[in-house]
Amino acid sequence: MSALHRAARTYDRKLPDYPLPTDDPFYASHRDHEDLASIEPGTLLDWRPIPVKGTRLKVVADGWQIRFRSTDTAGDPISSVATLFVPLTPWQGGPRPLLSYQCAIDSLGPNRDPSYTLRRGNQREMFLMALALRRGWAVVTSDFTGPRRAFGAGLIAARISLDGIRASLGFGPAGLDLDAPVGGWGYSGGGQATAWMAEQQPTYAPDIRLVAVAAGGVPTDRRALRRMDGRFFSGLALGAAVGIDREYPETKLEVILNDEGRRAVEETAEMTVDELVAYFPFRRLRELTTEPDPFDTEGTRLVNEELSLGQRLPTAAVYLYHSRHDQLVPISGADELAATYRKGGVDVTLRRTHLGEHIGAVLSTTPGALRFLSSRLKP
Numbered sequence: 486m487s488a489l490h491r492a493a494r495t496y497d498r499k500l501p502d503y504p505l506p507t508d509d510p511f512y513a514s515h516r517d518h519e520d521l522a523s524i525e526p527g528t529l530l531d532w533r534p535i536p537v538k539g540t541r542l543k544v545v546a547d548g549w550q551i552r553f554r555s556t557d558t559a560g561d562p563i564s565s566v567a568t569l570f571v572p573l574t575p576w577q578g579g580p581r582p583l584l585s586y587q588c589a590i591d592s593l594g595p596n597r598d599p600s601y602t603l604r605r606g607n608q609r610e611m612f613l614m615a616l617a618l619r620r621g622w623a624v625v626t627s628d629f630t631g632p633r634r635a636f637g638a639g640l641i642a643a644r645i646s647l648d649g650i651r652a653s654l655g656f657g658p659a660g661l662d663l664d665a666p667v668g669g670w671g672y673s674g675g676g677q678a679t680a681w682m683a684e685q686q687p688t689y690a691p692d693i694r695l696v697a698v699a700a701g702g703v704p705t706d707r708r709a710l711r712r713m714d715g716r717f718f719s720g721l722a723l724g725a726a727v728g729i730d731r732e733y734p735e736t737k738l739e740v741i742l743n744d745e746g747r748r749a750v751e752e753t754a755e756m757t758v759d760e761l762v763a764y765f766p767f768r769r770l771r772e773l774t775t776e777p778d779p780f781d782t783e784g785t786r787l788v789n790e791e792l793s794l795g796q797r798l799p800t801a802a803v804y805l806y807h808s809r810h811d812q813l814v815p816i817s818g819a820d821e822l823a824a825t826y827r828k829g830g831v832d833v834t835l836r837r838t839h840l841g842e843h844i845g846a847v848l849s850t851t852p853g854a855l856r857f858l859s860s861r862l863k864p
Contacts (some may be wrong), residue, residue: 492629495712503604506628509550511572512566521562526644527690528554530564532658537570538606544618547571548599549659552674553652555645556823557631558732566600567627567649571617571659574712578701580662582862583620585650586614587671587678588644590630593724594755598628610675616855617670623661624864625653626773631677634755636728642678643685650693667696668802668858670697673814676700683799697861699854702811705818706793711780715769716811720753720761722770726779727753729792734815737784746773795825805856806836808846 494750506512511533524530531552537544548570555565571581588599588610595601600606614624619676627649629642646669654661679700686695704710712810713722727750730738742750753764772780779785803826807819816837823835834857840849 489530490629495705496521498823499551500546501605503601506566506598506601510552510751512564516568520670521564524554524562526556526746527648527655529652529656530554532656535568536602538603538611540848544570545573545614547573547658548603549648551602551652551656553648555631555648557644558635558640560675565628565645565649566598567625567652568600568603569623569625569653569656570614570618571661572621574621576621580665581660582666582668583650583653583661583857584617584624584668584862585646585679585682586610586617586624586626587629587646587669587675587682588626589637589672589676589758590628591674591721591724591758592756593634593636593728593753593761594757595634596755598630599626600628606729610672611778613670613851616851617858620855620859622668623659625649630728631732633731634728635732635785637674637677638729638732639677639681639794639842640685641732644683644689646682647686647693651690654693663726664678664694664710664790666674666696666862667693668696668862669700670858673843674704676703676747677705677794679703680705680794680803683801683803684794684797687798687800695801697802697858698799699806699857701806701850702808702814702846703794703805703822703855704814705795705822707780707785707789708818709814710814713813715767715778717766719763719768720763720765720815721758723749723765723768724753724756724758724761724774726770732787735787737782737783738786740819741774741776743773743775745783749773757795795822798826798829798831800831802818802832802833802834802861804854806838806846806854808838808841808843808850810839810841811843812848813843840860
């Protein structure tokens with residue numbers, strides 16, 4: 486275990502000891518959803534208040550966890566949980582905007598679900614949500630990997646995020662208007678979920694008035710996984726392969742695993758991004774399989790197209806931003822996605838920056854993303 490990993494574990498032990506989502510009765514219908522089939526997606530199922538934690542920026546807001554009905558990749562009913570914050574400052578001039586912020590969950594287990602980390606106070610992206618709250622916007626962030634923690638699976642991320650918006654708009658204590666302007670924002674894994682949300686909204690949730698999305702560092706297809714393979718962050722490729730297989734069993738990952746691979750899948754079953762990176766650095770997925778190229782098997786070819794962005798066109802305005810020096814996610818994917826959107830008539834802006842690599846670009850690109858969202862969420 487690395488020194489960084491040990492330090493993170495020590496810090497976590499000092500935080501409030503809330504039960505994990507898998508041990509918390511509030512999340513019960515993650516595991517018992519047969520009664521949800523007759524309920525419309527986005528229907529509120531339960532709620533509870535929580536405090537606003539985890540930021541040095543002072544934010545005066547009410548906070549709740551809301552549980553709602555959603556839909557998985559196969560079309561089966563599930564429930565999920567989102568965290569909703571509404572500033573106490575009155576909003577002037579039309580309905581208060583709602584921002585759906587997608588965190589980079591990047592985990593195969595429950596202990597990086599936003600509803601859990603926001604409650605404990607160790608959500609790394611709370612400072613970005615706080616910037617939105619200080620503008621007077623309500624903010625919702627959903628546990629979009631679903632009950633199987635399908636890290637990297639875009640369709641379920643989109644559906645859960647959209648249903649989290651629906652549930653928030655219909656949640657009486659929040660005082661939001663059903664016709665409120667809605668924005669979307671996220672970076673990296675959260676940017677991927679945001680882009681998927683934008684593409685799915687016109688058909689899955691046309692009732693939502695989604696006006697703008699800002700998505701940065703977006704993995705647009707599986708090329709990002711191949712790029713990570715064999716490098717320092719190769720554990721992310723392993724984690725995404727496992728997470729995608731959970732939601733797309735037709736990849737048949739278990740069929741091509743060797744003995745070491747089966748052991749690795751078992752050992753990483755609930756790992757976070759930090760743990761995955763520490764577990765599998767500078768390794769290649771082919772070491773864990775019987776295939777010379779596990780990125781190009783019959784199973785992966787079946788789902789590659791389904792996992793690629795750009796097959797549907799958003800109706801909301803889109804702001805893509807990406808570092809030219811991104812060492813994890815090729816900027817070529819952002820270039821191609823922007824070109825596809827433009828060809829389809831989407832109002833799209835692509836901001837390419839020289840400042841920072843994948844992680845460092847977050848800070849340098851945040852002001853531009855906020856300016857874009859602010860210009861579109863005006864009453």
